[in-house]
Amino acid sequence: MENNNNHYSIETKDLCILYGGFTAVRNVNIKVEKQKITAIIGPSGCGKSTLLRAFNRMNDFVPNSYVTGEIFLHGQNLYSKQVDPVEARRKIGMVFQKPNPFPKSIYENIAWGARINGFKGKMDELVEQSLRSAALWDEVKDKLHQSAYALSGGQQQRLCIARTIAIQPEIILMDEPASALDPISTLRIEDLMQELKKNYTIIIVTHNMQQAARVSDYTAMMMIDDNRSGGVIEFDETKKIFTRPSDKRTEDYVTGRFG
Amino acid sequence: MNTNNYYPQAQEFQKELNSRYRVASIWQSLFLFALLIAVLSLTALMYNVIDGAFGYIAYEYKNDPSEFTSTPVNELTQEELLTILQSNLSSGAYKKLNNEQAMQTRSQADLLNLFLERLVQVDTKQTWTMTESIFQREKILQETASNYPEARIEFRSWLTPQFLVSPMSSRAEFAGVRTAVLGSLWLVGIAIAFALPIGTGAAIYLQEYAPKNWFTSLIQININNLAGVPSIVYGMLGLAVFVRLLEPLTSGSMFGISDANGRTILSAGLTMGILVLPLIIINAQEAIKAVPDSLRQASFGVGATRWQTVWHHVLPNALPGILTGSILALSRALGETAPLIVVGASTFISVDPDGPFSKFTALPIQIYQWTTRAQSEFHAIAASGIVVLLVLLLTLNATAILLRNQFQRKY
Ligand SMILES: Nc1ncnc2c1ncn2[C@@H]1O[C@H](COP(=O)(O)OP(=O)(O)OP(=O)(O)O)[C@@H](O)[C@H]1O
Ligand SMILES: [Mg+2]
Numbered sequence: 001m002e003n004n005n006n007h008y009s010i011e012t013k014d015l016c017i018l019y020g021g022f023t024a025v026r027n028v029n030i031k032v033e034k035q036k037i038t039a040i041i042g043p044s045g046c047g048k049s050t051l052l053r054a055f056n057r058m059n060d061f062v063p064n065s066y067v068t069g070e071i072f073l074h075g076q077n078l079y080s081k082q083v084d085p086v087e088a089r090r091k092i093g094m095v096f097q098k099p100n101p102f103p104k105s106i107y108e109n110i111a112w113g114a115r116i117n118g119f120k121g122k123m124d125e126l127v128e129q130s131l132r133s134a135a136l137w138d139e140v141k142d143k144l145h146q147s148a149y150a151l152s153g154g155q156q157q158r159l160c161i162a163r164t165i166a167i168q169p170e171i172i173l174m175d176e177p178a179s180a181l182d183p184i185s186t187l188r189i190e191d192l193m194q195e196l197k198k199n200y201t202i203i204i205v206t207h208n209m210q211q212a213a214r215v216s217d218y219t220a221m222m223m224i225d226d227n228r229s230g231g232v233i234e235f236d237e238t239k240k241i242f243t244r245p246s247d248k249r250t251e252d253y254v255t256g257r258f259g
Numbered sequence: 260m261n262t263n264n265y266y267p268q269a270q271e272f273q274k275e276l277n278s279r280y281r282v283a284s285i286w287q288s289l290f291l292f293a294l295l296i297a298v299l300s301l302t303a304l305m306y307n308v309i310d311g312a313f314g315y316i317a318y319e320y321k322n323d324p325s326e327f328t329s330t331p332v333n334e335l336t337q338e339e340l341l342t343i344l345q346s347n348l349s350s351g352a353y354k355k356l357n358n359e360q361a362m363q364t365r366s367q368a369d370l371l372n373l374f375l376e377r378l379v380q381v382d383t384k385q386t387w388t389m390t391e392s393i394f395q396r397e398k399i400l401q402e403t404a405s406n407y408p409e410a411r412i413e414f415r416s417w418l419t420p421q422f423l424v425s426p427m428s429s430r431a432e433f434a435g436v437r438t439a440v441l442g443s444l445w446l447v448g449i450a451i452a453f454a455l456p457i458g459t460g461a462a463i464y465l466q467e468y469a470p471k472n473w474f475t476s477l478i479q480i481n482i483n484n485l486a487g488v489p490s491i492v493y494g495m496l497g498l499a500v501f502v503r504l505l506e507p508l509t510s511g512s513m514f515g516i517s518d519a520n521g522r523t524i525l526s527a528g529l530t531m532g533i534l535v536l537p538l539i540i541i542n543a544q545e546a547i548k549a550v551p552d553s554l555r556q557a558s559f560g561v562g563a564t565r566w567q568t569v570w571h572h573v574l575p576n577a578l579p580g581i582l583t584g585s586i587l588a589l590s591r592a593l594g595e596t597a598p599l600i601v602v603g604a605s606t607f608i609s610v611d612p613d614g615p616f617s618k619f620t621a622l623p624i625q626i627y628q629w630t631t632r633a634q635s636e637f638h639a640i641a642a643s644g645i646v647v648l649l650v651l652l653l654t655l656n657a658t659a660i661l662l663r664n665q666f667q668r669k670y
Contacts, residue, residue, distance in 0.1 A: 090562030100553035113561030
């Protein structure tokens with residue numbers, strides 16, 4: 001097992017994700033490299049969020065949802081009995097498709113996660129640092145103790161990113177983190193990802209082809225098959241996906257001739 | 260083909276719009292009518308209650324007050340009353356009263372009541388409702404003059420401070436609701452203290468932990484149905500379980516209280532607790548369901564356990580809803596009569612309940628008891644009792660609502 005410990009943080013083998021009898025994602029075999037940004041692209045409903053949620057066992061909460069095949073996290077099977085899902089989620093942070101701050105103050109939104117995970121440092125510093133990293137500090141530094149619900153959608157999304165950074169996971173999963181943001185905030189988030197890449201492995205779902213091309217090192221192209229199950233039809237370096245894709249469907253999609 | 264042709268245009272559109280407005284205004288008036296009926300019935304209810312609580316009363320003195328003192332009755336001071344009572348009551352009777360509450364510490368109103376009750380011995384001949392008293396004043400005066408030439412007549416409010424603080428009495432003029440109010444408060448307190456934590460706990464388990472299978476659905480269906488079971492059935496349950504089976508516990512004999520049986524406040528409170536349990540569970544479940552899943556995901560997403568998620572996010576956000584449920588439960592527990600009769604509320608009791616192992620009576624029992632009496636003065640105090648019950652209900656509800664608003668999240 002130790003052998004694939006070096007390059008890859010997440011590796012899947014014949015991964016299928018089912019909702020009841022419906023196979024939403026079928027036979028995914030990808031290797032996500034450490035400290036790189038991997039983008040997942042594909043048309044709506046092809047299972048991108050489903051795949052992402054499987055990576056930190058969020059699908060555990062969907063009744064009747066289960067996986068077959070394997071996901072290795074640093075060589076250990078994520079779905080084996082030995083792995084505690086709470087510990088796994090703490091190591092693999094997630095930013096959701098819809099911003100979902102806690103109904104608490106901005107400060108508490110960040111401090112709560114840190115506190116329950118036993119953070120022993122200076123909380124004020126952590127909050128400031130996390131907010132700065134998420135390019136939100138300047139906008140909220142004067143109202144840290146006001147409700148997070150009073151923020152705009154894009155600010156809330158950045159708060160969710162800050163919240164995730166604050167617990168210092170190893171991998172960060174982002175489900176369309178920029179879909180509610182203006183171009184400037186989007187660029188900031190992208191800069192932030194480049195910054196985070198030094199320490200974290202990032203997997204991002206995006207509908208924005210330019211964004212995928214700009215920020216990611218690797219890209220997984222997903223598509224629905226005849227049974228309406230999604231699958232990764234091509235997984236390669238982003239450069240290659242966007243310049244010389246080997247699959248015709250990928251080429252159509254990234255050039256805008258599809259979906 | 261122009262699809263616009265399928266829609267009415269200009270004139271035709273106007274006509275159709277007008278008919279839509281007509282239908283709308285018909286429905287609106289129907290709803291207004293419904294509201295009026297509701298307001299009317301509530302007003303009638305309130306009037307009916309108030310009507311009984313005030314009115315003329317014709318009464319005679321068995322012994323003239325002048326036999327005891329030269330001061331007019333309504334000018335008697337506390338000291339005067341004390342001396343009168345001391346010298347005219349038998350020493351046994353005086354001692355007994357003194358044991359209930361030291362005579363020196365009693366208020367002037369209290370002593371006056373004792374004077375009228377024990378010595379003068381007021382004898383009520385007839386009472387009238389408020390409506391009668393206002394609109395048929397002449398007739399009442401004439402009737403009294405011819406039927407009871409000796410009688411005095413006065414307009415009396417049955418709802419007095421004295422009524423609130425006096426214990427039960429066999430004479431309506433001197434009876435009060437103190438014992439019953441205290442009994443009701445004890446009951447509701449025990450019921451909520453029992454049902455709120457258990458009900459909330461059960462709801463949390465059902466919503467957050469229990470797997471969704473046929474077994475939990477069966478439990479769910481049962482809980483929903485239990486909320487509709489007639490209260491008398493809960494009374495039977497309470498009698499069998501709390502009064503009989505758990506008698507050592509509910510009578511207090513386990514704790515060295517010897518002279519009680521199982522028909523205690525504790526039994527009745529627990530019975531009421533079981534009665535409101537489904538109500539609390541269902542409301543708490545609804546409140547928990549209303550907490551958005553995205554919040555749970557956010558919590559799990561930062562590495563929280565199920566318990567941390569429930570404790571820090573689900574519960575605080577569901578709390579206002581849970582408290583709303585307990586307001587409903589509280590009202591129900593306060594007003595229920597049937598189960599209390601089955602569990603064995605005392606119908607005549609003049610000592611205050613002093614703990615969970617006391618015998619007890621409750622307001623609805625007391626009111627029911629009074630309405631079954633033949634004499635009209637008992638109907639008058641029954642009406643006053645209902646006013647007290649309603650005010651108590653409003654006060655408790657208001658307290659719960661204030662509490663709820665306190666918990667309502669600022670975010
Ligand atoms: N909780 C669920 N229960 C049942 N089916 C689900 C559930 N969540 C998603 N699905 C189904 O799984 C498939 C993939 O959904 P998913 O949300 O992963 O798509 P997506 O690629 O993220 O789409 P989008 O780009 O619109 O967000 C869809 O057919 C969807 O209906
Ligand atoms: Mg999605």
